[in-house]
Amino acid sequence: MPHTTTPASHQQGGLISVLGAKDLGCYARRVNVIKGRGPRSERVRSERVIAVVGAGASGILTTTQLITQAAALSRDYKLRIQLFDHTGELATGPAYGTPHECHILNMRAATMSMYADRPDHFLDWLDSRIPQGNRPASGDAYIPRAQYGAYLREQLHTAVEDAHRHDIKVEFVTARVTDCLPGAGKALVQCGDVVYSCDAAVLCSGDLPGKGLPQLAGSPAYLPSAWQYDDIAGIPSTASVAVIGSSLTAVDVIVLLDALGHQGDIHCFSRLRSLPKVQEAAPTPWKSQYVTEERIEELTGGGARQATLTEVAGLFRQEIELATGAPLDWDAALHSARRPVAETLPEDIRDAAEGRNRWYAALDATGHLAPHLWHRMDDAAKEAFLAKHASLWAMYRHSMPLPNAEKLWRLVRAGQLHAHTGLRAAVAHGGRHTLTCVEDGREREFGADYVVNATGASPDITELDDPLIGNLRQAGRLRPHRHGGVDVDFGTGRLIGLDGTASTPVYFVGPLTRGVHFYTNSVETLRTNSTATARSVLRGLG
Numbered sequence: 308m309p310h311t312t313t314p315a316s317h318q319q320g321g322l323i324s325v326l327g328a329k330d331l332g333c334y335a336r337r338v339n340v341i342k343g344r345g346p347r348s349e350r351v352r353s354e355r356v357i358a359v360v361g362a363g364a365s366g367i368l369t370t371t372q373l374i375t376q377a378a379a380l381s382r383d384y385k386l387r388i389q390l391f392d393h394t395g396e397l398a399t400g401p402a403y404g405t406p407h408e409c410h411i412l413n414m415r416a417a418t419m420s421m422y423a424d425r426p427d428h429f430l431d432w433l434d435s436r437i438p439q440g441n442r443p444a445s446g447d448a449y450i451p452r453a454q455y456g457a458y459l460r461e462q463l464h465t466a467v468e469d470a471h472r473h474d475i476k477v478e479f480v481t482a483r484v485t486d487c488l489p490g491a492g493k494a495l496v497q498c499g500d501v502v503y504s505c506d507a508a509v510l511c512s513g514d515l516p517g518k519g520l521p522q523l524a525g526s527p528a529y530l531p532s533a534w535q536y537d538d539i540a541g542i543p544s545t546a547s548v549a550v551i552g553s554s555l556t557a558v559d560v561i562v563l564l565d566a567l568g569h570q571g572d573i574h575c576f577s578r579l580r581s582l583p584k585v586q587e588a589a590p591t592p593w594k595s596q597y598v599t600e601e602r603i604e605e606l607t608g609g610g611a612r613q614a615t616l617t618e619v620a621g622l623f624r625q626e627i628e629l630a631t632g633a634p635l636d637w638d639a640a641l642h643s644a645r646r647p648v649a650e651t652l653p654e655d656i657r658d659a660a661e662g663r664n665r666w667y668a669a670l671d672a673t674g675h676l677a678p679h680l681w682h683r684m685d686d687a688a689k690e691a692f693l694a695k696h697a698s699l700w701a702m703y704r705h706s707m708p709l710p711n712a713e714k715l716w717r718l719v720r721a722g723q724l725h726a727h728t729g730l731r732a733a734v735a736h737g738g739r740h741t742l743t744c745v746e747d748g749r750e751r752e753f754g755a756d757y758v759v760n761a762t763g764a765s766p767d768i769t770e771l772d773d774p775l776i777g778n779l780r781q782a783g784r785l786r787p788h789r790h791g792g793v794d795v796d797f798g799t800g801r802l803i804g805l806d807g808t809a810s811t812p813v814y815f816v817g818p819l820t821r822g823v824h825f826y827t828n829s830v831e832t833l834r835t836n837s838t839a840t841a842r843s844v845l846r847g848l849g
Contacts, residue, residue, distance in 0.1 A: 354385040355848045358496045358503060360484045360775070361511035362392035363400035365817035367459045368421065368833050369509050370477070371466040372841035378473040380845065387476040389503065391496065393483035397463060400513045401534040402828075403456030405559075409566035410452045413555050413708060417446025419455060419830055421462050423838070432458055447589045449708045486778040489811040507812040507844045510802070514818050514828075515773050517765025520551065523758055526735040533560045533761040539567075542757050546571045549742050549755035551733065553577035553726065557761035558707050561724065562714050572723060574753055576730040576742055579698040580644035581651065582715065584706040585659040586667050593668040597625040600676060603683055613685035616692055623673075630669035644699055645746075648726040652716050659709050670704050674831055681825035682797050689790050727751075733758065766791030766821060776819075784811065788822025795820050799843035800836055812847060814840045 359370050370390055377386050398404065412419060420428040430446055437454070467477045482498035487508050489495070494508040519531035530538050533556045540563075542548060548564065548571060550557050557575055564573060575582065602622060607614050624635050643651055658664040673680075681689070692700070707715075718724035729745040740755045768776055768787050776793075779785035783805035786794040793815055794803040800816050801809040816837050818827045826832050 352383065352385050354387060356387045356389065356503075356505040357844060357848075358389045358391060358494065358505040358508040359511060360391045360487070360496065360508060361513055361817070362390055362394070362397045362479075363511065363513040363817075364398060364402060364459055364830070365511035365513055365833055365837065366390060366392070366509075367398060367463045368830075368837040369511055369816050369841060371421070371463055372837045373509075373844065374466045374470045374473075374475055374477070376838075376841050376845055377475055378469060384848070385474065385476070386848075387478065388470070389478045389480055389496075389505065391480045391482055391484050391498070393481065395479075395481040398456040398459040402514070403452050403459060405452055405534075405536060407536065407563055407566060408451045408453070409562045410559055411449040411708060411710065412452055412455060413449075413705070414829070415447050416450050419450075421459070421830070421834065423834055429455075429458060432461070436461075445589075449710055483774070485774040486782075487775065487784070487811075487813055489784070492812070494811060494813050506848055507814065509800075509814045509816055509840060509844065510775070511815075511817050512773065512776065512819055514764040515771045515776070516760075517762075517767065517770040518772065519760045519762070520733055520758075523733060523735050523740065523760075526738075526740065526758070528738065528740070528757045529735065530757070530759045533557070533759055533763070536563070539563055539759065542569070544568055544570045546756035547754065548573050549733070549740060549753065549758045550575045550761050551577075551730070551758060552761035552763065553580060553582050553728075554701060554761070554763060555583060555705055555707060556763040558583065558711055558715065560759050560761045561718070562711055565714055565718060570723075571756070572725070573718065574742070574755060575724070575726045576733075576744060576753075577726075577728055578730050579728060580702050581646065581648050581726045581728055582707070583701070584667075584703050585652075585655040585664070585712040586706045586708055587662055587664050588660050588709050589662070590665075590668040590671065591662075593630055593665075593672040595626060595669070595672045595676075596629055597622045598673045598676060598680070600679065603676070603680055607683045610683065614680075614683050614688065615685060616688035619680065619684060619688065623670075626669050626673070627666050630665040632665075640699065640703070644702060645728050648715075648724075649719055652712065652719060656709065656712050656716055659712070666703065667706060674826065674829060675835070677826035678797075678824040678832060678835070682823075686789075693790060727753070764818060768793060768819065784813070790822035792819040792821040792823070792827075795823050797823055798839060800840035801843065812844075814844060816840050 357373060359366050370388060373388055416430055416433065420426050422428050433450065470477050482501070484496055484498055486497040487494055487510065488497060490504065494505050496503040496505060496508055516532040516534065523529040539560065550560050550573060553575055561573060561575065606618055627635050715724060727744045727746060730742065731745055732743040734741050740758045742753045742755060744751055765771060768780060776785065780787065786803050786805045788794040795801060795815050796803065796809055800814045800820065802811070802813045802815050803809050817833065820836070821827045824832060824836065
């Protein structure tokens, strides 16, 4: 068990119970014995300190990478890693902190290993930890996210034990980090009135909800975040519920209401498109022929120029047409975004179950290249994509697992679930809510007892109610990226300030680097970015 510290004025959280009851003293400081040329001598080596802020998936992946890479180095210094989290818990963020079994991973178990060189690691872990009767039938299963949270926690525990064997000290600090200040080549991590000096800091803030719908903020029946699981559970079973948003986050709200036995009407509202498409049930792995790193480098002259949106769209068109064996019908795809869910959902379920949506395998095979491709696109291409095409892209690329689609279809058939596009307004009147949308050229109004904001994390960091992000931004030590999130160096994750430089040893890993890396919520991308950042941090220590 790593050493756990709590600064003055902060209360100790429940981290100890999460990791298990082991001797707290086993990671205390030790005097290291170094062999000299003559008789054995002792000297105190200098110490390097790395702070990792946030103990969600990004923080755990970063910490394990720091330990793994540092253990393989020949170091002439002692290393201490301090992992900060105000909850005192591990992996309790929106993604893996849900206690509800109905919240399943949106990716198949076979794709969820923490280790790039051990792709079956998560499946092997499931086989060794989950009782026989509850094990997934195959790598195509969708596992409850709470189980993946347990996997992350156990992997960190294992890494910490390995750290001890390699003279790396790991400390957990239960405190809310409110600022990260520069100081003589170091980073000063501030927790209220307590400051920790470190040689480098990696900020892993995870998904943070935005300000939501301020016009509804005064309504007691408005839930500004889909991650308020207890509040959702408190909604009366016969109440009518409006879910704002149509992404996978909205699907999570709907399946939770269903699991809780909700009987009232559920209306899902969005501006541009309906619910996500459905993933292929057991996709045959697809090897990309057009959207490949080689093609991207050839297209851009190895980075000598940047790609246009037309060029990138051309690569994807060729890839999808090769996978499906048919011309890509853009008009049909656009029309599908607004078709009634009662028409599209049974079609999507049938195509997924029978393996007829090969476009999914083709898109899924490009996931690891998404950050690189985004990096090679010009700003005009990125801005046009985000303004005109991102919603439709997400509908197909971030499609829902078949088990969730079948649950939603049952609710649609029962007349309980409805989906609407063309949302224009949402207002509160005396305990009720009115939502206005335009469908087929007609304006319609719908009433709801409760409203749940399921639009997810905000890409605009100026909207975030987070003291660390707010203080960094106001001081100019963090620069908002023009395409969302925070600005960092693409290859290392080093934080870029308002002056355009990365002068302080502060890094950022996680969903908030979306403007730079585009696809930042997948374990695959987090794994890649945490590996690169850990390498850069350790190199900077000398």
